[in-house]
Amino acid sequence: MATIRDVAVDAGVSVGTVSKVLNNLYVKPGNREKVEASIKKLDYRVNTYARGLKAQQTHTVAILIPDLINPFFAMLVNDVEQVLAALGYRLLLCNSHNNADRELAYLNMARQNKVDGLIALTYSNLDEYLEAGLPVVSIDRHFSRQGICCVSGDNAEGGRLAAQQFIKTGCRNVIYIRNGSNLENETLKRGQAFLEACRKAGLSAEAMDFGEETTLQKEGVRRIHAFLEEIVRDGRCEYDGIFASSDVHAAVILKKLRELGVSVPRQVQLIGYDGLRVLNVGDYVVSSIEQPVQEMAVACADVLLKLIEKKPVESSIILPVRFVDGGTTK
Amino acid sequence: MATIRDVAVDAGVSVGTVSKVLNNLYVKPGNREKVEASIKKLDYRVNTYARGLKAQQTHTVAILIPDLINPFFAMLVNDVEQVLAALGYRLLLCNSHNNADRELAYLNMARQNKVDGLIALTYSNLDEYLEAGLPVVSIDRHFSRQGICCVSGDNAEGGRLAAQQFIKTGCRNVIYIRNGSNLENETLKRGQAFLEACRKAGLSAEAMDFGEETTLQKEGVRRIHAFLEEIVRDGRCEYDGIFASSDVHAAVILKKLRELGVSVPRQVQLIGYDGLRVLNVGDYVVSSIEQPVQEMAVACADVLLKLIEKKPVESSIILPVRFVDGGTTK
Numbered sequence: 001m002a003t004i005r006d007v008a009v010d011a012g013v014s015v016g017t018v019s020k021v022l023n024n025l026y027v028k029p030g031n032r033e034k035v036e037a038s039i040k041k042l043d044y045r046v047n048t049y050a051r052g053l054k055a056q057q058t059h060t061v062a063i064l065i066p067d068l069i070n071p072f073f074a075m076l077v078n079d080v081e082q083v084l085a086a087l088g089y090r091l092l093l094c095n096s097h098n099n100a101d102r103e104l105a106y107l108n109m110a111r112q113n114k115v116d117g118l119i120a121l122t123y124s125n126l127d128e129y130l131e132a133g134l135p136v137v138s139i140d141r142h143f144s145r146q147g148i149c150c151v152s153g154d155n156a157e158g159g160r161l162a163a164q165q166f167i168k169t170g171c172r173n174v175i176y177i178r179n180g181s182n183l184e185n186e187t188l189k190r191g192q193a194f195l196e197a198c199r200k201a202g203l204s205a206e207a208m209d210f211g212e213e214t215t216l217q218k219e220g221v222r223r224i225h226a227f228l229e230e231i232v233r234d235g236r237c238e239y240d241g242i243f244a245s246s247d248v249h250a251a252v253i254l255k256k257l258r259e260l261g262v263s264v265p266r267q268v269q270l271i272g273y274d275g276l277r278v279l280n281v282g283d284y285v286v287s288s289i290e291q292p293v294q295e296m297a298v299a300c301a302d303v304l305l306k307l308i309e310k311k312p313v314e315s316s317i318i319l320p321v322r323f324v325d326g327g328t329t330k
Numbered sequence: 331m332a333t334i335r336d337v338a339v340d341a342g343v344s345v346g347t348v349s350k351v352l353n354n355l356y357v358k359p360g361n362r363e364k365v366e367a368s369i370k371k372l373d374y375r376v377n378t379y380a381r382g383l384k385a386q387q388t389h390t391v392a393i394l395i396p397d398l399i400n401p402f403f404a405m406l407v408n409d410v411e412q413v414l415a416a417l418g419y420r421l422l423l424c425n426s427h428n429n430a431d432r433e434l435a436y437l438n439m440a441r442q443n444k445v446d447g448l449i450a451l452t453y454s455n456l457d458e459y460l461e462a463g464l465p466v467v468s469i470d471r472h473f474s475r476q477g478i479c480c481v482s483g484d485n486a487e488g489g490r491l492a493a494q495q496f497i498k499t500g501c502r503n504v505i506y507i508r509n510g511s512n513l514e515n516e517t518l519k520r521g522q523a524f525l526e527a528c529r530k531a532g533l534s535a536e537a538m539d540f541g542e543e544t545t546l547q548k549e550g551v552r553r554i555h556a557f558l559e560e561i562v563r564d565g566r567c568e569y570d571g572i573f574a575s576s577d578v579h580a581a582v583i584l585k586k587l588r589e590l591g592v593s594v595p596r597q598v599q600l601i602g603y604d605g606l607r608v609l610n611v612g613d614y615v616v617s618s619i620e621q622p623v624q625e626m627a628v629a630c631a632d633v634l635l636k637l638i639e640k641k642p643v644e645s646s647i648i649l650p651v652r653f654v655d656g657g658t659t660k
Contacts, residue, residue, distance in 0.1 A: 060422075068405070068407055068408035068411075069408055069611075070610070071401060071404070071610065074398040074399075075398065077423065078397055078398035081398075081423050081424075081425050082425060082427065085424075085425070085432065085435075090422050090439070091423045092420050092421065092422055093423040094411075094415075095408060095411050095415070097412065102415065251608055251611065252611065252612070255612055255613065276609060278581055278608065278615060279400070279401060279615060281399075281551070281581065281582065282582070282585055283585065285608060285609060
């Protein structure tokens with residue numbers, strides 16, 4: 001029976017493109033027709049892919065993610081579920097809520113072979129907890145264990161795009177505000193590339209780190225508020241450009257700046273990260289670096305299935321990002 | 331070994347309250363201390379609940395939901411996962427994307443005993459597809475099969491609260507705009523109670539139905555736009571109050587009204603449904619009827635576990651809602 005890979009080869013496209021067609025996601029003009037023709041020609045049926053695998057498999061994949069409160073995570077899980085379902089896999093949702101014990105319990109479950117693979121957005125040290133045999137795809141994080149593929153948006157490019165916006169609109173004094181793990185990971189490149197590009201262009205560029213929480217919680221919001229009260233005096237802000245490590249941060253910053261009487265973007269420009277929209281259907285919440293959520297989901301599923309089939313995979317897949325204007329930049 | 335129910339009895343609170351303490355959710359002052367004392371006294375350990383059940387169980391529950399794009403669904407799934415994880419259950423995420431075939435495939439899986447229970451937000455006819463033995467909790471929908479408990483917010487009260495807001499601020503001519511299934515379900519009460527209360531108070535009150543889609547998609551947005559272009563002429567709207575069946579609808583309506591030069595709330599007041607906030611952390615997106623998401627999640631998990639234990643359950647649980655001011659009402 002034909003596999004999804006046979007369809008891809010026959011149509012002359014990637015497996016990711018076939019996944020997208022099966023899931024009714026956007027593909028380049030012409031590709032849908034090619035894929036549909038190959039599906040018909042080869043009499044490909046969704047699920048034959050999964051059925052061909054050995055019997056002890058559970059056809060279940062776990063996704064380990066901080067929570068679904070941040071819409072970026074919710075959209076990513078939504079798309080991963082859609083792609084995996086079309087390939088005959090079920091998705092176990094494992095929310096860590098930044099709780100190390102809970103994360104460990106989930107990793108334990110994965111290790112005990114109750115899932116065929118794991119997609120993880122985590123800052124725990126997977127190397128310690130996972131057996132070498134378990135197929136793992138990591139989002140935004142590298143691990144030393146061989147064979148874990150890292151899928152991420154192009155964080156360095158994201159940082160540079162934010163810098164370019166501030167540079168070309170004449171900012172002089174900018175700051176990067178972040179939350180999150182300081183362990184070696186892809187998202188650190190956002191700030192590094194941003195600061196480097198700004199400084200190279202002669203701007204004064206600083207960084208402010210608000211700690212390890214992946215999800216912004218009450219204490220994190222309080223700290224950001226206190227900091228903004230420090231840098232804003234009588235409606236004047238020390239900085240004319242603020243780059244935040246997520247749109248959730250940027251939304252918190254935007255609200256507080258306006259409460260403090262600062263006009264955005266006239267006095268201060270603000271750029272977030274992720275490219276989130278109001279209720280996921282409206283306008284961008286802030287100007288932002290938009291992450292390719294659908295592409296990341298397709299890549300995660302595609303690589304994980306290759307690993308389950310014991311095929312070689314790339315050690316990392318970096319996908320393009322873009323700047324989007326959400327009204328908080330000039 | 332002590333069960334969660336033993337803890338509840340000892341502390342003199344409901345199982346739901348114990349779940350909330352275990353999950354660090356809000357409980358009434360004093361209850362946390364009582365529950366923690368009972369946990370200590372009885373040496374209760376999370377998971378003993380699950381371990382006490384018979385061996386053929388999978389300790390896996392499926393949640394069938396349209397998608398995670400609407401933040402109301404994402405928040406609900408987030409909270410259900412949190413409560414179930416604390417009780418030793420894993421959550422399979424089943425997104426239907428309003429696709430009947432996909433829904434059927436998931437119901438099939440549930441029927442084949444691969445999960446211990448099902449939490450479903452669906453408009454398919456579960457009666458046809460599920461065996462009588464499978465524990466099912468339904469959100470917002472009643473089914474004829476015995477033993478399916480329906481958990482929902484108080485939709486009739488939500489409709490009346492919206493009507494009260496329009497009545498007390500002097501609206502004369504209001505409309506209810508909705509999407510969604512027309513099968514008998516709890517959410518229909520939103521519009522029914524709203525229209526009845528408005529008419530009783532002497533307002534002109536109409537309803538506009540935009541079809542069956544549970545999730546607002548491109549075609550649904552286009553239809554709403556076309557309708558608004560019809561009812562707005564030269565910046566004047568035929569109605570002075572619009573009540574929408576979800577915040578996602580209300581956000582689409584708000585944006586279009588502003589594009590058409592209508593001032594909200596000065597000329598037209600707008601109320602949505604769900605009580606969603608910008609990126610789930612900021613201000614309310616619109617004035618709305620806030621649903622008790624955490625309480626609904628706790629009730630779903632609590633009732634499902636009772637069903638799994640073959641204990642009697644309520645046939646419906648209706649939880650309180652409240653009006654929240656999001657700046658689109660006077």
